[in-house]
Amino acid sequence: MVDLAPMLNDASIQQLLHSYHVTAPANLAVPVTVSVPSMSQPLRQGELSGLPAWGRWASYGAAACCGFFALLTLLAARRRGMALTCLGVSALLVGAAGWAGIEVGARYVNDALNLTVGNVRQVADVMVVDAEANLRHWLNLTLAAGAGLVIVGVFVAMTGGVVSGKRRS
Numbered sequence: 082m083v084d085l086a087p088m089l090n091d092a093s094i095q096q097l098l099h100s101y102h103v104t105a106p107a108n109l110a111v112p113v114t115v116s117v118p119s120m121s122q123p124l125r126q127g128e129l130s131g132l133p134a135w136g137r138w139a140s141y142g143a144a145a146c147c148g149f150f151a152l153l154t155l156l157a158a159r160r161r162g163m164a165l166t167c168l169g170v171s172a173l174l175v176g177a178a179g180w181a182g183i184e185v186g187a188r189y190v191n192d193a194l195n196l197t198v199g200n201v202r203q204v205a206d207v208m209v210v211d212a213e214a215n216l217r218h219w220l221n222l223t224l225a226a227g228a229g230l231v232i233v234g235v236f237v238a239m240t241g242g243v244v245s246g247k248r249r250s
Contacts, residue, residue: 082110082111083110083111084108084109084110084111085109085110085111086105086106086107086108086109089105089106089109090105151168154168155168160238160241161237161241162234162235162236162237162238162239162240162241163234163238164234165230165231165233165234165237165238166230166231166234166235166238167234168230168234169226169227169228169229169230169231169232169233169234170227170231171227172223172224172226172227172230173224173227173228173231174227175223175227176220176221176223176224176227177224179216179220179223180217180220183213183216183217183220187213190209194206194209
């Protein structure tokens with residue numbers, strides 16, 4: 082607990098309080114820390130510190146699963162050029178949807194950040210900007226991979242059509 086009454090007895094603060102017709106109390110004790118409501122387990126410092134390491138591995142696992150299932154799609158497809166093109170188009174759709182999601186969500190994030198003040202606003206703003214930059218980076222890579230797959234798929238489809246045309250004649 083911190084007593085703020087001595088600060089309120091300052092002449093400049095007294096003028097301000099008097100202009101609003103407020104009288105300062107003799108002592109004003111304010112808690113420095115916020116008490117945690119009774120929960121089954123209280124919050125502890127550093128509890129989420131392991132999350133970045135697990136998040137990275139979850140991202141690698143998701144990327145590996147996507148690659149594996151894309152490979153299975155190519156193995157099962159009769160027309161591999163068309164399958165590559167379709168995989169590229171789906172990657173382009175994912176990248177475009179991600180960019181649209183960032184643009185739509187930015188307004189809501191800014192509204193939430195506008196409710197904060199001081200250092201909390203600055204820290205939260207830096208974190209949001211960093212997260213947005215990382216997300217945009219990965220979405221750009223997704224768009225580039227999708228465009229590459231579309232180009233390779235069209236090339237494979239054209240090559241397959243020329244090769245199958247020569248076999249028929």
